[in-house]
Amino acid sequence: NAGVTQTPKFQVLKTGQSMTLQCAQDMNHEYMSWYRQDPGMGLRLIHYSVGAGITDQGEVPNGYNVSRSTTEDFPLRLLSAAPSQTSVYFCASSYTPTNEKLFFGSGTQLSVL
Amino acid sequence: KNQVEQSPQSLIILEGKNCTLQCNYTVSPFSNLRWYKQDTGRGPVSLTIMTFSENTKSNGRYTATLDADTKQSSLHITASQLSDSASYICVVSPDSNYQLIWGAGTKLIIKP
Numbered sequence: 001n002a003g004v005t006q007t008p009k010f011q012v013l014k015t016g017q018s019m020t021l022q023c024a025q026d027m028n029h030e031y032m033s034w035y036r037q038d039p040g041m042g043l044r045l046i047h048y049s050v051g052a053g054i055t056d057q058g059e060v061p062n063g064y065n066v067s068r069s070t071t072e073d074f075p076l077r078l079l080s081a082a083p084s085q086t087s088v089y090f091c092a093s094s095y096t097p098t099n100e101k102l103f104f105g106s107g108t109q110l111s112v113l
Numbered sequence: 114k115n116q117v118e119q120s121p122q123s124l125i126i127l128e129g130k131n132c133t134l135q136c137n138y139t140v141s142p143f144s145n146l147r148w149y150k151q152d153t154g155r156g157p158v159s160l161t162i163m164t165f166s167e168n169t170k171s172n173g174r175y176t177a178t179l180d181a182d183t184k185q186s187s188l189h190i191t192a193s194q195l196s197d198s199a200s201y202i203c204v205v206s207p208d209s210n211y212q213l214i215w216g217a218g219t220k221l222i223i224k225p
Contacts, residue, residue: 004156031211042117042202042215043157050211058212090156097211098144104156 002026006091006105013081013112021076021108023091031097032074033058034066036087037107043090049074050097081112115140117216119203125222130193134219136186136203144208148177148188151200151218160188160201190221198223 007022025032033048045058049068063085065077074093078085089108094100117138126132138146145164149157161170161177163186170177174191190197200218207214 040217042217043213044215045212048211056211092156098206098208099162101147101159101162102157102213104158106156107154 004091004093004103004105006089006108008108009106010109011111013078013110015081015083015112017081019078019081021078021089021091021110023074023076023105024072025074025091025093025103026072027093027103028071029093029095029103030071031095031100032068032091032093033097033102034064034074034076035090035092036060036085037090038087046076046089048097078110083112086110086112115205115207115214117203117205117214119201119216119219121219122217123220123222125224126193128193128195128223128225132190132193132221134188134190134201134203134221136188136216138184138186138203138205138214140184140205140207140214142208143181143184144206146177146179146186147204147206147213148175148186149202149204151202153199157202193223195223195225197221 004025034046035043047066049055091105092102120135148160151157163179176189202218203216205214
């Protein structure tokens with residue numbers, strides 16, 4: 001099993017550009033989520049989904065969009081990149097959101113210039 | 114406000130020694146507490162999950178304890194190895210929603 005696969009590994013954007021971070025899991029998990037990790041801070045939840053067709057906002061959703069058309073895929077879109085979005089982004093999945101351990105992808109290091 | 118605080122911020126120990134990392138939380142209501150290990154440049158990996166009724170849980174050389182009355186947890190690492198060098202993150206799940214509360218982590222460095 002591949003687990004949770006994130007692409008790309010690294011990305012550099014200019015302010016105002018848009019892009020999509022890809023996330024796919026092959027464990028048939030219903031719950032998927034996106035986090036950002038900044039130095040000296042805990043992971044912060046951006047958006048999450050409890051199943052295909054269902055998405056909801058997390059703690060820091062502004063500037064990001066998500067969709068969940070299939071169980072496997074949960075892409076994260078940056079609409080108009082800003083320097084404040086420079087961060088490491090992680091996708092995670094689990095069977096349930098509250099009582100099961102999360103499985104994480106390897107992360108995307110994003111720099112916005 | 115729901116918060117998770119970890120100490121120390123960083124720790125350096127010699128290979129073979131034991132160490133204990135601390136986690137204090139103010140999350141309420143409480144569902145479970147988790148410890149994750151994060152190697153540099155990788156995503157976090159789950160070590161343990163403990164519910165309200167569990168006081169101790171082990172995963173190999175890692176032993177987590179939970180005192181729900183004082184809202185404290187610790188992660189004890191026995192006979193440390195170079196591969197234990199990583200950040201260790203304490204995470205608390207409130208009972209009311211899907212949003213986990215993440216600590217900032219303790220960066221552990223094992224020196225030969």
